[in-house]
Amino acid sequence: xxxxxxxxxxxxxxxxxxxxxxxxxxxxxxxxxxxxxxxxxxxxxxxxxxxxxxxxxxxxxxxxxxxxxxxxxxxxxxxxxxxxxxxxxxxxxxxxxxxxxxxxxxxxxxxxxxxxxxxxxxxxxxxxxxxxxxxxxxxxxxxxxxxxxxxxxxxxxxxxxxxxxxxxxxxxxxxxxxxxxxxxxxxxxxxxxxxxxxxxxxxxxxxxxxxxxxxxxxxxxxxxxxxxxxxxxxxxxxxxxxxxxxxxxxxxxxxxxxxxxxxxxxxxxxxxxxxxxxxxxxxxxxxx
Numbered sequence: 001x002x003x004x005x006x007x008x009x010x011x012x013x014x015x016x017x018x019x020x021x022x023x024x025x026x027x028x029x030x031x032x033x034x035x036x037x038x039x040x041x042x043x044x045x046x047x048x049x050x051x052x053x054x055x056x057x058x059x060x061x062x063x064x065x066x067x068x069x070x071x072x073x074x075x076x077x078x079x080x081x082x083x084x085x086x087x088x089x090x091x092x093x094x095x096x097x098x099x100x101x102x103x104x105x106x107x108x109x110x111x112x113x114x115x116x117x118x119x120x121x122x123x124x125x126x127x128x129x130x131x132x133x134x135x136x137x138x139x140x141x142x143x144x145x146x147x148x149x150x151x152x153x154x155x156x157x158x159x160x161x162x163x164x165x166x167x168x169x170x171x172x173x174x175x176x177x178x179x180x181x182x183x184x185x186x187x188x189x190x191x192x193x194x195x196x197x198x199x200x201x202x203x204x205x206x207x208x209x210x211x212x213x214x215x216x217x218x219x220x221x222x223x224x225x226x227x228x229x230x231x232x233x234x235x236x237x238x239x240x241x242x243x244x245x246x247x248x249x250x251x252x253x254x255x256x257x258x259x260x261x262x263x264x265x266x267x268x269x270x271x272x273x274x275x276x277x278x279x280x281x282x283x284x285x286x287x288x
Contacts, residue, residue: 031057033126034066034133037191037205041141041153041177044117045107050085050100051121051138055092055130063092066124067101073180074117074142080105088124104210107144113146116178136206141189148185152176152282156259158285160196163240163264163278167197173288176217177207186212190219192226194249198267198276202227208249217251217259225267230276234265238281251285259285 016134036052053065066089069082084102092099101121122137143153153176161169174193178184192198192205201204204226210219222231234250235243249265266278 025116030131031055031059031063032055032128032131032133033063033123034135034203035121035123035138036135037138038135039139039141039175039176039177039189039191039207041143041155041189041191042105043154044105044145045110045258046105046143048102048104050102051140052098052100053090053123055097055099056133058092058095060094061128062094062131064127065090065092065099065130065280066126068122068124069101069103070120070122072120072139073115073120074121074140078106078108079117080119080140086111099255101143103140106149110145112146115184116144116180117142124202135203141180143178147155147178149178149188149212151253152212152232153178155288156285157288158259158261158283160261160279160283162197163266163280164275166201166277167279170196171283172196176210182209188212188217190217194219195225195232195267195277197211198225198227198230201276204230208232210283215253216262217253219251221246221248228269229269229271230269232265233268234263235278236263238262238264240264240278240280257287258288261285 034054042049049272074080081104083104090099118139118141120137120139123132155175157173159169160172172193175191177189179187179189188210190208190210206226208219208223210217221234234247236247237243251261252260252262261281261283262280263281265277
C-alpha cells in the first residue's frame with residue numbers, strides 16, 4: 001500500500017494543522033474539569049486507589065468540583081467505599097490542577113469467580129465559571145482475579161513508534177479490562193492509550209472493544225477514536241508499506257508474558273482520506 005501511504009502523509013499534515021489551530025481556539029482560554037479517561041481498570045485485591053480529576057487551564061481562582069459515585073454491578077459498602085472526598089466536593093485552590101477521588105476496593109470475593117463488576121465516578125458540576133469537559137465520567141471496572149482472561153487484564157507499558165514521526169518512539173501505557181457486558185471468555189475493553197498521539201494531541205481517550213482469539217487480542221477496526229469521524233484502522237503487516245489490506249489492531253501474548261503489537265495501525269479519517277498517525281508493529285509491552 002506504498003502509493004496510498006504517500007497520499008496519507010500529505011493528508012495527515014493538513015489535518016494536523018487544522019487540529020492544532022482548532023484546539024488553540026477551543027481550549028486555550030477556557031477552564032474545564034475533566035476525568036482522565038472514560039474507564040479505569042482495578043483489581044479486586046487492589047485495596048485503595050486514586051482516580052484523578054483534572055482542572056485544565058486553571059486560572060488561579062478557587063474552584064469547587066462536585067463528583068458523584070453511582071453503583072453499577074458493584075455495590076457501595078459491599079464491593080467498594082469512597083474514602084475521599086466524603087462530601088463529594090473537591091476543593092481546587094489557586095494553581096492546583098489535579099485532585100483525587102480515593103476509593104477502597106473490598107476483596108470479599110477474591111476466592112471465587114463472581115465476574116467483572118463496575119461503578120461510575122462522574123463530574124456533576126464546577127464553580128467559578130469552569131465548564132465540565134466531554135470526558136465527564138469514568139467507569140471503574142473491578143477485575144476478577146479469577147477471570148478466564150486474567151492473563152491479559154491489567155495495565156501495559158511499552159514504546160510505540162509513529163510512522164509519520166508525529167509520535168516519536170516513546171513510552172505509552174494502556175489498560176486491558178474485562179467487558180462487564182460481554183462474554184467473559186472472549187470480550188475485553190482496551191483503553192485509548194493504544195493511540196497515544198491522539199490522546200496527547202486531541203485529548204481523546206475512548207475505550208475500544210476487543211476480542212480474544214487464542215493468545216491474540218484483536219482490537220476491532222473502525223471504532224471511533226473520540227474526535228470527529230476519526231476511526232481506528234489497522235494493516236495486515238507490521239509496516240504499512242508492506243500491507244495489502246486493512247485489519248484490526250492485533251496484540252499477541254508471548255510465553256515470556258510480554259504483549260507484542262504484531263501489525264501497524266493508526267487513527268484514520270474517512271472524510272480526509274488520511275491518517276493522523278500510524279504505529280509500526282513490533283512494539284513490546286510489559287504488564288505493570
